[in-house]
Amino acid sequence: MTSYFLKPVMTMSLAMGFTLLAQGQTSSPVGMNAQLNLQALNRGSDSNVRLFDNRYQGMKGNPYFVNSWLPGSLVLKTDNTGKTEKYSNVLLKFDVYGNHLAAVIPGSKDTVLFSTSPVVSFHLDAPTNSQPILFKRVPEAKAIDTKLADVFFAVLYDGKSQLLKRVNKKKIEANFKGPYSAGQTYDELVDEVQYYVLANGKLERVKLNRKSLLEAIPDKAEKVKSWMTAQKVNIDKEEDVVKVLTFYDSL
Numbered sequence: 001m002t003s004y005f006l007k008p009v010m011t012m013s014l015a016m017g018f019t020l021l022a023q024g025q026t027s028s029p030v031g032m033n034a035q036l037n038l039q040a041l042n043r044g045s046d047s048n049v050r051l052f053d054n055r056y057q058g059m060k061g062n063p064y065f066v067n068s069w070l071p072g073s074l075v076l077k078t079d080n081t082g083k084t085e086k087y088s089n090v091l092l093k094f095d096v097y098g099n100h101l102a103a104v105i106p107g108s109k110d111t112v113l114f115s116t117s118p119v120v121s122f123h124l125d126a127p128t129n130s131q132p133i134l135f136k137r138v139p140e141a142k143a144i145d146t147k148l149a150d151v152f153f154a155v156l157y158d159g160k161s162q163l164l165k166r167v168n169k170k171k172i173e174a175n176f177k178g179p180y181s182a183g184q185t186y187d188e189l190v191d192e193v194q195y196y197v198l199a200n201g202k203l204e205r206v207k208l209n210r211k212s213l214l215e216a217i218p219d220k221a222e223k224v225k226s227w228m229t230a231q232k233v234n235i236d237k238e239e240d241v242v243k244v245l246t247f248y249d250s251l
Contacts, residue, residue, distance in 0.1 A: 061189030063097035065154075065167055066126055069104060073132075074122035084120055092124060094135065097169035097189060099150065116152060138164060140203040141196070153196065157242045160249040161199040161217070165238070168192040195238075197245070210235045213244060220251050 069091040078085050091104040095113075101122065102113045123132040134155040141148035148166075157163035170192045195206050197216040204216035210228065213235055214221040227233075227247055233240055 060187070061169070063095045063169055063189055065094040065096050065124070067093075069093060070127075071125040072123050074101070074103075075120040077118045077120060092122065094122075094124065094152070096167050097171075099152070116150070119152075122152075134158070138196075138198065138203060140198060140201065144203060144205065156238055157245050159245060161197060161245050163238070163241050163245055164196040164198060164203075166194045166196070168194065195241070197241075199245075199248075206241075208236055208238070208241065213241060217245075217248055220248055223251055224248050 070093070072090055072092040073086060073088040074090065074092065075084050075086050077083070090106065093102040095102060099116050100113055101116055101119060102111055104111050121134060121136040123134055125132045135152040136155060137150065138148075138153050141151065141153070151166060153164040153166050155162060156165050168191075169189045172188045172190060195208065197204050197206050197213065199217050200219065206212045206216050210225075214225055217224060224244060224247065228235075228244060233243060235241060235244070
């Protein structure tokens with residue numbers, strides 16, 4: 001994959017030497033480490049023996065919103081004058097852990113990884129959705145946390161109010177050393193999903209429950225609460241929130 005980031009190239013050379021002293025059909029390892037190991041074993045103690053821990057199994061999980069190439073489109077800034085250009089029918093992957101986009105160059109099998117800095121918005125045709133999902137920055141997010149200013153949120157509902165979803169990846173470090181370790185021999189990237197409601201110019205983080213949703217729309221909370229009770233709407237899925245916000249916008 002071609003990268004537009006300037007990354008330092010790191011090279012590492014590992015040198016390993018050993019000598020075998022043959023005497024008949026036997027051989028003895030020499031060198032400082034080997035001698036220290038043999039000396040410790042001969043003393044009947046393993047306290048100074050150098051051990052090699054081969055339990056680490058690398059990284060599990062992936063950094064992507066969906067770990068496959070998805071048809072999509074994107075809008076990019078073309079210069080400093082505010083002009084933009086739309087690119088359609090592009091295969092994309094959204095790296096939510098690094099906040100990058102990967103794309104297959106049209107007409108080739110080559111891929112490119114680029115920063116989201118010049119990206120205004122993009123769509124992904126996710127297999128779980130009937131309509132392409134719009135991803136965009138949300139200016140109001142900065143009031144909650146400045147780190148959210150450059151985050152792309154998935155727009156699940158877009159009316160007078162909006163339901164936004166942020167899929168982040170949390171890295172859980174390997175933990176297998178020491179007497180109180182968890183026995184996890186690998187690093188892992190796991191999904192960390194957060195939902196937000198944007199209403200009346202204010203962004204509020206919500207959970208998928210009635211109480212949290214009503215707190216995000218206090219101006220009409222009583223009417224919405226009565227409607228939810230009459231319609232027997234339970235808030236435990238994204239679709240339920242969309243129904244409630246659709247009614248909220250109709251008031």
